[in-house]
Amino acid sequence: MARRLDRIRGVGFDLDYTLWDQDAFFTTFFRAVAGEFGRRLGCGPGGFVRAGDAALAQLTPAHPRLFDRILAQVGAWQPRLVAELVDLYRRHRPAMAPYPGARPTLDRLRAGGYRLFLVTDGHAPTQRYKVEALGLAPCFDALVYTGELPDEQQKPSPEPFRLACRQLDLRAEHCLYVGDRPATDVPGARSLGMVTAGVATGPFARSSASQGPAPHLRLDALEDLADLLAGDLAGSAP
DSSP: OHHHHHTOOEEEEOOBTTTBOTHHHHHHHHHHHHHHHHHHHTSHHHHHHHHHHHHHHHHOTTOTTHHHHHHHHTTOOOHHHHHHHHHHHHTOOOOOOOOTTHHHHHHHHHHTTOEEEEEEOSOHHHHHHHHHHTTOGGGOSEEEEGGGSOGGGSTTSSHHHHHHHHHHTOOGGGEEEEESOHHHHSHHHHHTTOEEEEEOOSGGGGSGGGOSSOOSEEESSTTHHHHHHHSOOTTOOO
16 A cells, blocks of 8 residues: 555545534524524424434434425425425535644645645535635645536546546546545545545544445544655655
Protein backbone atom coordinates (compact mmCIF):
# COMPACT_ATOMS: atom_id res chain seq x y z
CA MET A 1 0.00 0.00 0.00
CA ALA A 2 2.88 2.39 0.71
CA ARG A 3 3.98 2.05 -2.92
CA ARG A 4 0.46 2.86 -4.14
CA LEU A 5 0.28 5.92 -1.91
CA ASP A 6 3.55 7.17 -3.37
CA ARG A 7 1.82 7.31 -6.76
CA ILE A 8 -1.14 9.41 -5.61
CA ARG A 9 -1.54 12.74 -7.43
CA GLY A 10 -5.20 13.52 -6.82
CA VAL A 11 -7.27 13.27 -3.65
CA GLY A 12 -11.07 13.26 -3.73
CA PHE A 13 -13.72 13.69 -1.07
CA ASP A 14 -17.35 13.01 -0.38
CA LEU A 15 -19.16 15.99 1.17
CA ASP A 16 -21.82 15.12 3.75
CA TYR A 17 -20.35 13.61 6.97
CA THR A 18 -16.91 13.64 5.37
CA LEU A 19 -16.20 17.38 5.26
CA TRP A 20 -19.06 18.63 7.41
CA ASP A 21 -21.77 17.45 9.82
CA GLN A 22 -24.90 16.90 7.72
CA ASP A 23 -27.01 16.60 10.89
CA ALA A 24 -26.81 20.39 11.24
CA PHE A 25 -28.65 20.84 7.94
CA PHE A 26 -31.52 18.60 9.02
CA THR A 27 -31.70 20.03 12.52
CA THR A 28 -31.93 23.64 11.35
CA PHE A 29 -34.47 22.64 8.71
CA PHE A 30 -36.77 20.93 11.21
CA ARG A 31 -36.72 23.99 13.42
CA ALA A 32 -37.26 26.39 10.52
CA VAL A 33 -40.50 24.69 9.42
CA ALA A 34 -41.71 23.47 12.84
CA GLY A 35 -43.94 26.45 13.56
CA GLU A 36 -45.95 26.25 10.36
CA PHE A 37 -46.11 22.46 10.12
CA GLY A 38 -46.74 21.98 13.82
CA ARG A 39 -49.71 24.35 13.60
CA ARG A 40 -51.09 22.80 10.42
CA LEU A 41 -50.71 19.24 11.67
CA GLY A 42 -51.96 19.91 15.19
CA CYS A 43 -48.83 18.68 16.98
CA GLY A 44 -47.31 22.08 17.75
CA PRO A 45 -43.73 23.15 16.93
CA GLY A 46 -42.28 21.04 19.74
CA GLY A 47 -44.09 17.92 18.58
CA PHE A 48 -42.89 18.35 15.03
CA VAL A 49 -39.29 18.90 16.11
CA ARG A 50 -39.40 15.84 18.39
CA ALA A 51 -40.76 13.72 15.55
CA GLY A 52 -38.00 14.98 13.27
CA ASP A 53 -35.26 14.33 15.79
CA ALA A 54 -36.59 10.83 16.51
CA ALA A 55 -36.81 9.93 12.82
CA LEU A 56 -33.33 11.28 12.20
CA ALA A 57 -31.91 9.15 15.03
CA GLN A 58 -33.70 6.04 13.80
CA LEU A 59 -33.10 6.28 10.06
CA THR A 60 -30.12 8.62 9.46
CA PRO A 61 -30.45 11.48 6.96
CA ALA A 62 -29.67 9.28 3.95
CA HIS A 63 -32.88 7.29 4.33
CA PRO A 64 -35.27 7.91 1.40
CA ARG A 65 -38.33 7.75 3.66
CA LEU A 66 -37.19 10.12 6.40
CA PHE A 67 -40.00 12.64 5.85
CA ASP A 68 -42.56 9.83 5.57
CA ARG A 69 -41.50 8.63 9.02
CA ILE A 70 -41.78 12.12 10.54
CA LEU A 71 -45.30 12.64 9.21
CA ALA A 72 -46.35 9.14 10.24
CA GLN A 73 -45.13 9.80 13.78
CA VAL A 74 -47.43 12.82 14.08
CA GLY A 75 -50.31 10.95 12.40
CA ALA A 76 -50.37 13.13 9.30
CA TRP A 77 -48.76 11.15 6.49
CA GLN A 78 -49.88 12.35 3.06
CA PRO A 79 -47.95 12.22 -0.23
CA ARG A 80 -48.50 15.93 -0.86
CA LEU A 81 -47.03 16.82 2.55
CA VAL A 82 -43.99 14.62 1.88
CA ALA A 83 -43.47 16.38 -1.45
CA GLU A 84 -43.85 19.78 0.23
CA LEU A 85 -41.24 18.94 2.87
CA VAL A 86 -38.83 17.65 0.22
CA ASP A 87 -39.21 20.88 -1.75
CA LEU A 88 -38.69 23.06 1.33
CA TYR A 89 -35.69 20.99 2.38
CA ARG A 90 -34.04 21.42 -1.01
CA ARG A 91 -34.46 25.19 -0.73
CA HIS A 92 -33.21 25.40 2.88
CA ARG A 93 -30.24 27.79 3.14
CA PRO A 94 -28.75 27.78 6.66
CA ALA A 95 -25.41 29.11 7.82
CA MET A 96 -22.86 26.29 7.77
CA ALA A 97 -19.32 25.40 8.83
CA PRO A 98 -17.05 22.47 7.89
CA TYR A 99 -15.62 20.04 10.41
CA PRO A 100 -12.82 21.80 12.31
CA GLY A 101 -10.08 19.78 10.63
CA ALA A 102 -11.50 19.82 7.08
CA ARG A 103 -10.21 23.09 5.69
CA PRO A 104 -6.72 22.75 7.22
CA THR A 105 -6.47 19.26 5.70
CA LEU A 106 -7.50 20.49 2.25
CA ASP A 107 -5.11 23.44 2.46
CA ARG A 108 -2.25 21.21 3.55
CA LEU A 109 -2.82 18.78 0.69
CA ARG A 110 -2.98 21.58 -1.87
CA ALA A 111 0.21 23.09 -0.48
CA GLY A 112 1.83 19.68 -0.94
CA GLY A 113 0.96 19.62 -4.63
CA TYR A 114 -2.03 17.31 -4.64
CA ARG A 115 -4.95 18.08 -6.93
CA LEU A 116 -8.29 17.88 -5.12
CA PHE A 117 -11.73 16.85 -6.31
CA LEU A 118 -15.22 16.45 -4.87
CA VAL A 119 -17.80 13.81 -5.81
CA THR A 120 -21.07 14.30 -3.95
CA ASP A 121 -24.54 12.80 -4.29
CA GLY A 122 -27.78 14.62 -3.64
CA HIS A 123 -29.95 17.36 -5.14
CA ALA A 124 -27.38 19.31 -7.15
CA PRO A 125 -28.51 22.90 -6.35
CA THR A 126 -28.58 22.06 -2.63
CA GLN A 127 -25.14 20.44 -2.77
CA ARG A 128 -23.75 23.44 -4.67
CA TYR A 129 -25.10 25.74 -1.98
CA LYS A 130 -23.45 23.64 0.73
CA VAL A 131 -20.04 23.78 -0.96
CA GLU A 132 -20.27 27.56 -1.38
CA ALA A 133 -21.66 28.18 2.12
CA LEU A 134 -18.93 26.03 3.66
CA GLY A 135 -16.31 28.08 1.82
CA LEU A 136 -14.84 24.97 0.23
CA ALA A 137 -15.31 25.65 -3.49
CA PRO A 138 -11.86 27.29 -3.97
CA CYS A 139 -10.19 24.17 -2.55
CA PHE A 140 -11.17 21.91 -5.45
CA ASP A 141 -9.79 21.51 -8.95
CA ALA A 142 -12.83 19.45 -10.00
CA LEU A 143 -16.39 19.33 -8.67
CA VAL A 144 -18.80 16.53 -9.62
CA TYR A 145 -22.41 16.82 -8.50
CA THR A 146 -23.96 13.47 -9.29
CA GLY A 147 -27.47 14.91 -9.06
CA GLU A 148 -26.78 16.36 -12.50
CA LEU A 149 -26.18 12.86 -13.88
CA PRO A 150 -28.73 10.13 -14.74
CA ASP A 151 -29.73 8.02 -11.75
CA GLU A 152 -27.74 5.02 -12.97
CA GLN A 153 -24.56 7.15 -13.08
CA GLN A 154 -24.73 8.29 -9.46
CA LYS A 155 -22.87 6.58 -6.62
CA PRO A 156 -21.99 3.74 -6.37
CA SER A 157 -21.51 3.90 -10.15
CA PRO A 158 -17.93 4.50 -11.31
CA GLU A 159 -19.10 7.22 -13.73
CA PRO A 160 -18.79 10.27 -11.43
CA PHE A 161 -15.28 9.18 -10.47
CA ARG A 162 -14.38 8.67 -14.12
CA LEU A 163 -15.70 12.18 -14.83
CA ALA A 164 -13.54 13.64 -12.05
CA CYS A 165 -10.46 11.94 -13.49
CA ARG A 166 -11.18 13.44 -16.90
CA GLN A 167 -11.55 16.90 -15.40
CA LEU A 168 -8.23 16.51 -13.60
CA ASP A 169 -6.50 14.75 -16.50
CA LEU A 170 -5.34 12.07 -14.05
CA ARG A 171 -5.49 8.31 -14.18
CA ALA A 172 -7.74 6.68 -11.59
CA GLU A 173 -4.90 4.65 -10.12
CA HIS A 174 -3.18 7.93 -9.26
CA CYS A 175 -6.16 9.07 -7.18
CA LEU A 176 -7.46 8.42 -3.67
CA TYR A 177 -11.07 8.98 -2.61
CA VAL A 178 -12.24 9.59 0.95
CA GLY A 179 -15.80 9.03 2.17
CA ASP A 180 -17.73 8.08 5.28
CA ARG A 181 -20.09 5.49 3.80
CA PRO A 182 -18.49 2.39 2.26
CA ALA A 183 -21.68 1.21 0.53
CA THR A 184 -21.72 4.25 -1.76
CA ASP A 185 -18.24 5.74 -1.51
CA VAL A 186 -16.10 2.66 -2.19
CA PRO A 187 -17.43 0.50 -5.08
CA GLY A 188 -17.31 3.00 -7.96
CA ALA A 189 -13.96 4.48 -7.06
CA ARG A 190 -12.36 1.14 -6.31
CA SER A 191 -13.62 -0.44 -9.55
CA LEU A 192 -11.61 2.14 -11.50
CA GLY A 193 -8.44 1.44 -9.54
CA MET A 194 -8.58 4.33 -7.06
CA VAL A 195 -7.30 3.87 -3.54
CA THR A 196 -10.25 4.31 -1.16
CA ALA A 197 -10.26 5.58 2.42
CA GLY A 198 -13.10 5.48 4.93
CA VAL A 199 -13.27 8.19 7.57
CA ALA A 200 -15.00 7.42 10.87
CA THR A 201 -17.34 10.40 10.92
CA GLY A 202 -21.11 10.67 10.85
CA PRO A 203 -23.80 8.15 11.73
CA PHE A 204 -22.48 5.46 9.39
CA ALA A 205 -19.41 4.93 11.56
CA ARG A 206 -21.59 3.68 14.39
CA SER A 207 -24.51 1.95 12.69
CA SER A 208 -25.25 -1.00 10.44
CA ALA A 209 -25.53 1.49 7.57
CA SER A 210 -21.74 1.61 7.57
CA GLN A 211 -21.59 -1.94 6.25
CA GLY A 212 -20.32 -2.22 2.72
CA PRO A 213 -17.19 -2.99 0.71
CA ALA A 214 -14.13 -2.38 2.85
CA PRO A 215 -12.01 0.63 1.85
CA HIS A 216 -8.28 0.17 1.47
CA LEU A 217 -7.60 2.53 4.38
CA ARG A 218 -9.42 3.68 7.51
CA LEU A 219 -9.02 7.17 8.95
CA ASP A 220 -10.08 7.90 12.51
CA ALA A 221 -10.13 11.60 11.61
CA LEU A 222 -9.78 13.54 8.39
CA GLU A 223 -6.67 15.26 9.73
CA ASP A 224 -4.83 11.91 9.56
CA LEU A 225 -4.97 11.92 5.77
CA ALA A 226 -2.07 14.26 4.99
CA ASP A 227 0.19 12.45 7.45
CA LEU A 228 -0.75 9.11 5.92
CA LEU A 229 -0.07 10.29 2.37
CA ALA A 230 3.21 12.08 2.70
CA GLY A 231 4.31 12.76 6.26
CA ASP A 232 5.34 16.38 6.53
CA LEU A 233 4.07 17.97 3.32
CA ALA A 234 5.73 21.32 3.90
CA GLY A 235 7.51 22.32 0.74
CA SER A 236 7.18 18.93 -0.96
CA ALA A 237 4.93 17.90 -3.79
CA PRO A 238 4.06 14.27 -4.42
